[in-house]
Amino acid sequence: MTATIEQNGVTYEITHHLVPDVLDQGGHIYRLIETKPHINRKCEPSWILTWRGRCARCGSEFDITTGPNVARHLNRRCPLHHNPSARAKPWKDGAR
Numbered sequence: 001m002t003a004t005i006e007q008n009g010v011t012y013e014i015t016h017h018l019v020p021d022v023l024d025q026g027g028h029i030y031r032l033i034e035t036k037p038h039i040n041r042k043c044e045p046s047w048i049l050t051w052r053g054r055c056a057r058c059g060s061e062f063d064i065t066t067g068p069n070v071a072r073h074l075n076r077r078c079p080l081h082h083n084p085s086a087r088a089k090p091w092k093d094g095a096r
Helices: none
Strands: 002-007 010-015 022-025 028-039 043-054 061-066
Touching: none
Parallel strands: none
Antiparallel strands: 002 010, 022 028, 028 043, 043 061
């Protein structure tokens, strides 16, 4: 996938690297739902990725936005139950 983006009078052509549509991180499943071209703070062309996952605590779906290289460090809980210091168990069809 290729996109063109203009910022501050400069036009960038961005090529999308291969990113999987689904990530499985130890039983936590995330689906890629959106990609948007972006210029990062170093003025380099990049992508913003939006993933949809399920909260390890309540099971509700939530979206998380990352850059292309941060996809391996996704939150496992929704914003309501976010707890960085606790380990999360995978959500398995309504039972924990």
